[in-house]
Amino acid sequence: MDILTLNEYLNRIVYGFPMKLFFLLVGAYLVIFQIRWFSAPLRMLRVSFSETLGAIRERTYGFGGQITPFQAAMVALSATVGTGHLLGMLAAVLLGGPGAVFWMWLGYFFGTGTKFAEATLAVHFRRRFADGSVSGGPMYYLYRGLPRLRFLAYFFAFFAAVAAFGIGNLSQAGAVGGALAPLGAPPALVGLFLALLVGVVLGGGIVRVARFAQVVVPLKLLLFLVAVVPLLVLYGAQIPEALALVFRAAFSPEAALGGAAGYSLFAALNAGLGRGIFANEAGLGSAPIAHAQAQVDHPVRQGFWGVTEMFVSFLVTSLTALTFLASGLWREGGSAAEAASALFQAHPLGGPILAVTVAVFALGTMVSWGFYGEEAAAFLFGEGIRWPYRLTFAVLAFVGPLGGLEAFLAISDTLNGLMAIPNILGLILLGPVVGRLVYGFFRGEPWIPPR
Amino acid sequence: MVKREGMLGEPSDYLGQPQGYLEGNLAEFPFVALVGALMSTGRTGRLLVRTPYLEGEVFLRGGQVVHARVWSGEKGLEGEEALDLLSGLKRAPYRFEPEVLPPHTTLLGGLAVPARLSEAQALWQGLSLPSDWGYVLRLPTKGGQVELGPEALRVLAQVEGKRITEVLLAPGVLRLARILHTLLGMGALEAVPLVEVPPASLLVLPIYGPGSGVAYVDEALYAEWARAIRHAFRLRLKRLEALMEVRPRPNIPGRLGLLEEDLKRLRLRRGDKVEVVPEV
Incomplete structure (x- = not known):
């Protein structure tokens, strides 16, 4: 068995249906038994909004640390809201039919528990250094929270540090290059621009990454709205029907769409859960690296920002899916890129708006992933690795738009999926810690960091 | 700066201070004992006591206390009343400046002064007023009923919002101190620090x-x-x-x-x- 065959085998496991079901069950366990979302759902919802969107006006006020909770959420959102929300969403509908959207929503719902737990644990177990900087994420909560299973922390850090080069860099840089190529941008020039940008932003550490994310996330959302609102208006009359179709096709796609459409319940489940889990990265363990940077008085407060991150991601994927369904283009099949091209033909700004949106989405993801990878590498090899890692990341950002390195990309994709295994195990074992923190938070108790 | 606290009779040959110069705090060397020591060593000069809200000076000539004065702003006391008040100070920096002569005399010296001092000291020891006389007196925030005599009522009517120093700086120091002690002890009054913290x-x-x-x-x-x-x-x-x-x-x-x-x-x-x- 050569390495690529082994990689293919592993890839099928980490992105396979049983794994998705596992993600869903862990999310449900956290939501129902640890966070207890349902014990006082309305109160939880109110607090969730108050702690996040309600705190937007104090976004510039930190709690004395390097970056504010808002900025940490922006870094995480910058990575999460990527091309998977556009092209990935279209691909999921093409593969699973309209019913996939329903299963995606289910994945999102239970994913909120996973993301909440990740962000909470990331802050709780983060490490504070003498210069006031902090580092956290799954490698730290696995290392400090599960002292007998520290090898999980090393596995996670290794997978994250290498996956960041591929899925977080090469593939994103390739997406930027691919999106801008029809507009006449030479790949080498795009690569040079990306390398410089990534080098400068990552070189400034978390403060500069956060400032960048604070600009790029609103820009992403603005571009997304510019791209999708005219289409929503155009297909507005079909939206209620599209919504009804989502529910009808969720459980019996054959009956709702006709057997000839070729969509099965399994296809809908598989594609939908895939989007509902991997689009928002809940369970992968990437976002908590950003959330750990937030200076808050209690980890649970940052947990709520994790929920908001999911909410924003949910809105973007759902609007994309509904627009696509309302257009009726999903019935024509084909690849995601072809479907996107057909969808945006009806847009007043045409293909360029799609190209720019995809490019900005990919760009934001790239910078945040650079930070994730750097943190993971620093956990493994110490502070001295930061600059070599940044330089390597910048070089690969240059290579990305030029193409090639497919084998490395395939391996990094698998490693990206493998990140979830130690992280999910950690979430199960550390679930009671999350439960205790949530209980203490709602009793008004101050947070006592672990020693 | 090196302080020479409570040491008497030693020549002071440092920091340019004249011989016999002395400084310290009443917390370590109580006022009555300090004056007694200055008297017994036959000193001449001025003993200056200074708190943020009250200043006092006692002049000695050849070991005899000949003048005492306390003041706060425009209010002040002289003579035995001043000695009574100074005897009650538990904590305040003091400085003895040798060879400073009094502007005039208000005390006759002799044994009357030590007797007055020891009488005042005994009374102050039986009272429990806050050691910081900068505290402000106010009526208690929580209500309650107490029975007061006419003299205590008269004092109570006049002291709210005033510092302890301001109240005591009036003729009949020891009587006022006793009334304040009673009012505070009964809970008819509260003594609290005057807080001047910016919002x-x-x-x-x-x-x-x-x-x-x-x-x-x-x-x-x-x-x-x-x-x-x-x-x-x-x-x-x-x-x-x-x-x-x-x-x-x-x-x-x-x-x-x-x-x-x-x-x-x-x-x-x-x-x-x-x-x-x-x-x-």
């Missing part, structure tokens, strides 16, 4: 939990206030005119933690800017 502008942060009437501030800010006030204090939310119990809480710099019920009651929400000031 802090804080952002409201919800604290989710049961209870009400408690405000949380960052540990560092709380410690800063506690150092400045040195007394139990509460927090006044300016403009809202709400007075709340205050507790320290870690990691909330720039924030005012309020419980949900208080947020509702005060019509505040997350991120609102509130001016607060500690109040005794």
Whole structure:
């Protein structure tokens, strides 16, 4: 068995249906038994909004640390809201039919528990250094929270540090290059621009990454709205029907769409859960690296920002899916890129708006992933690795738009999926810690960091 | 600067001070004992006592106390009344300047002075007034019933909002001190430090939990206030005119933690800017 065959085998496991079901069950366990979302759902919802969107006006006020909770959420959102929300969403509908959207929503719902737990644990177990900087994420909560299973922390850090080069860099840089190529941008020039940008932003550490994310996330959302609102208006009359179709096709796609459409319940489940889990990265363990940077008085407060991150991601994927369904283009099949091209033909700004949106989405993801990878590498090899890692990341950002390195990309994709295994195990074992923190938070108790 | 606290009769040959110069604090060398020591060594000069709210001076000539004066602003006492008041000071820096002569005499010296001093000392020892006479007197915040004599009532009617120093700086020092002691002991009066801490502008942060009437501030800010006030204090939310119990809480710099019920009651929400000031 050569390495690529082994990689293919592993890839099928980490992105396979049983794994998705596992993600869903862990999310449900956290939501129902640890966070207890349902014990006082309305109160939880109110607090969730108050702690996040309600705190937007104090976004510039930190709690004395390097970056504010808002900025940490922006870094995480910058990575999460990527091309998977556009092209990935279209691909999921093409593969699973309209019913996939329903299963995606289910994945999102239970994913909120996973993301909440990740962000909470990331802050709780983060490490504070003498210069006031902090580092956290799954490698730290696995290392400090599960002292007998520290090898999980090393596995996670290794997978994250290498996956960041591929899925977080090469593939994103390739997406930027691919999106801008029809507009006449030479790949080498795009690569040079990306390398410089990534080098400068990552070189400034978390403060500069956060400032960048604070600009790029609103820009992403603005571009997304510019791209999708005219289409929503155009297909507005079909939206209620599209919504009804989502529910009808969720459980019996054959009956709702006709057997000839070729969509099965399994296809809908598989594609939908895939989007509902991997689009928002809940369970992968990437976002908590950003959330750990937030200076808050209690980890649970940052947990709520994790929920908001999911909410924003949910809105973007759902609007994309509904627009696509309302257009009726999903019935024509084909690849995601072809479907996107057909969808945006009806847009007043045409293909360029799609190209720019995809490019900005990919760009934001790239910078945040650079930070994730750097943190993971620093956990493994110490502070001295930061600059070599940044330089390597910048070089690969240059290579990305030029193409090639497919084998490395395939391996990094698998490693990206493998990140979830130690992280999910950690979430199960550390679930009671999350439960205790949530209980203490709602009793008004101050947070006592672990020693 | 090296201090020579409470050492008498040793020549002072450093820092350019004249011989016999002496300084220290009454907390280490009580006033009556200090004057007694100066008298027994036959000193001539001025003993200056200074607190933030009160100044006093005692002049000795050849070991005899010939003049004493205490004052605060324009109010002042001289002679035996001044000695009575100074005898009650528990803590204050003092300085003895040798060879300074009195402007005039108000005391005859002799044995009358030590007798008066020991009488005053005995009385002060039986009283429990706050050691800091800068404290302000006020009626207690919690109501209650006490029975008072006409003299105590007259004093009570006149002292609210005044510092202890201001009240005592009047003829009949020892009588006033005794009345104050009684009023404080009965709970008819409270002595609290006068807090002059600038208001802090804080952002409201919800604290989710049961209870009400408690405000949380960052540990560092709380410690800063506690150092400045040195007394139990509460927090006044300016403009809202709400007075709340205050507790320290870690990691909330720039924030005012309020419980949900208080947020509702005060019509505040997350991120609102509130001016607060500690109040005794």
